[in-house]
Amino acid sequence: MSATAITALVLLGAALSASAQPGERAVTAEAVVAAPVSEVWAAWTSSAGARTFFAPDANIELAIYGAYELYFDPTAAPGNRGGEGNKVLAFQPEKMLTFSWNAPPSLPTVRDQRTFVVVRFEAIDAQQTRVTLHHSGWGQGGEWDKAFDYFNNAWNRFVMPLLKYRFANDPVDWNNLPDLSTLK
Numbered sequence: 001m002s003a004t005a006i007t008a009l010v011l012l013g014a015a016l017s018a019s020a021q022p023g024e025r026a027v028t029a030e031a032v033v034a035a036p037v038s039e040v041w042a043a044w045t046s047s048a049g050a051r052t053f054f055a056p057d058a059n060i061e062l063a064i065y066g067a068y069e070l071y072f073d074p075t076a077a078p079g080n081r082g083g084e085g086n087k088v089l090a091f092q093p094e095k096m097l098t099f100s101w102n103a104p105p106s107l108p109t110v111r112d113q114r115t116f117v118v119v120r121f122e123a124i125d126a127q128q129t130r131v132t133l134h135h136s137g138w139g140q141g142g143e144w145d146k147a148f149d150y151f152n153n154a155w156n157r158f159v160m161p162l163l164k165y166r167f168a169n170d171p172v173d174w175n176n177l178p179d180l181s182t183l184k
Contacts, residue, residue: 025148027135029155035167037123040131041094043166044119052171053162055082064088068099080105089116096120101135103147110143115151131163 033040043049050058057074061067065087072082090098100114115137122130
């Protein structure tokens with residue numbers, strides 16, 4: 001096993017064990033989506049799917065250590081486009097996806113480090129899926145606190161509402177965003 005693979009496994013183990021610690025700071029978000037679990041899974045695990053709700057551009061390779069990059073500003077210089085350099089850490093088809101995540105470019109100290117996101121998919125019935133997101137691995141103070149607040153807002157007030165919008169309406173038009181205040 002390569003050193004990179006061993007490092008990723010150690011980090012994944014630390015992230016998953018940390019999520020079980022009482023009092024550990026984590027962002028959680030949940031949405032019930034009007035679509036079968038297979039369609040919601042495809043939206044989170046493919047570049048084409050992510051473009052329909054998550055970001056204007058994406059590079060997703062559904063494989064262990066495959067890319068999980070979301071480009072919120074695809075025309076920006078490399079390093080400033082958004083969630084760059086992130087990796088798929090684990091997945092169970094149509095049940096769970098785990099990937100590393102980094103802070104926005106405006107928070108350079110913590111951007112060079114990674115946190116971990118676990119997304120779970122649960123079929124409520126044939127046409128509804130519960131998506132639960134758990135984002136952990138946070139440090140304390142300074143930029144860590146700013147990053148935590150940023151992602152608490154981003155997951156709960158942007159990403160999950162846009163996921164619901166995408167399946168209730170149409171794929172997101174990144175040049176004409178829907179009114180987010182109406183997306184609950």
